[in-house]
Amino acid sequence: MTTTHYDAASTGILLVDPYNDFLSEGGKLWPLAKETAEEVHLLDHLRTIVATARNVGMRIFFVPHHRWEPGDYTHWKHPTHTQIASGNRQTFAKDTWGGTFHDDFQVQPGDIVIKEHWAQSGFANTDLDQQLKQHGIGRIVVIGMLANTCIESTSRFGMELGYHVTLVRDATAAFSREAMHAAHELNGPTFAHAILTTDELIAAFQAA
Numbered sequence: 001m002t003t004t005h006y007d008a009a010s011t012g013i014l015l016v017d018p019y020n021d022f023l024s025e026g027g028k029l030w031p032l033a034k035e036t037a038e039e040v041h042l043l044d045h046l047r048t049i050v051a052t053a054r055n056v057g058m059r060i061f062f063v064p065h066h067r068w069e070p071g072d073y074t075h076w077k078h079p080t081h082t083q084i085a086s087g088n089r090q091t092f093a094k095d096t097w098g099g100t101f102h103d104d105f106q107v108q109p110g111d112i113v114i115k116e117h118w119a120q121s122g123f124a125n126t127d128l129d130q131q132l133k134q135h136g137i138g139r140i141v142v143i144g145m146l147a148n149t150c151i152e153s154t155s156r157f158g159m160e161l162g163y164h165v166t167l168v169r170d171a172t173a174a175f176s177r178e179a180m181h182a183a184h185e186l187n188g189p190t191f192a193h194a195i196l197t198t199d200e201l202i203a204a205f206q207a208a
Helices: 030-039 042-056 081-089 128-134 147-160 177-190 198-207
Strands: 011-016 059-063 139-145 164-173 194-196
Touching (some): 011 042, 011 147, 030 042, 030 164, 042 059, 042 139, 042 164, 147 164, 147 177, 164 198, 194 198
Parallel strands (some): 139 164
């Protein structure tokens, strides 16, 4: 994978699902992601990328999953097994701590919060494409959770829409090492224009 020039005005950081349920001790999904998250120092790298992006003037787009409410998926014709499990678990429940963004990743003035996605792609049935276009974004750096579901699906969709897509292998996590391997070594190269580490990405930001 080759890198590119990350111009601040045309590069957007897509921070996907930075919920307490994913990223915090006590979160409903944290026990499943904890091993890979700690192995790659996920939280430190997310903090570094977001802070550096803000410092160089890049815009942050929060790309959140739908926050569960009573009745969700119950009468759907074709809910997936993960949606059913999410409903049973009440993952990212609205108006709860688990459905709140992690303390280190709070929305700041100038950030854009995208409409919530129901499944895996941050583009499907949301305003993400519209918001990116209106802000002149042509390159997207996709970070957050999970590597082999929402990160992959959002990135694939972005590539199909014509965006330059960057994955960051240590700024995401999954529920297993096998899923991380698939996301970055098997599937990622089929759609991403660059697959970097946080250090490589920060160096590219600073060079720009």
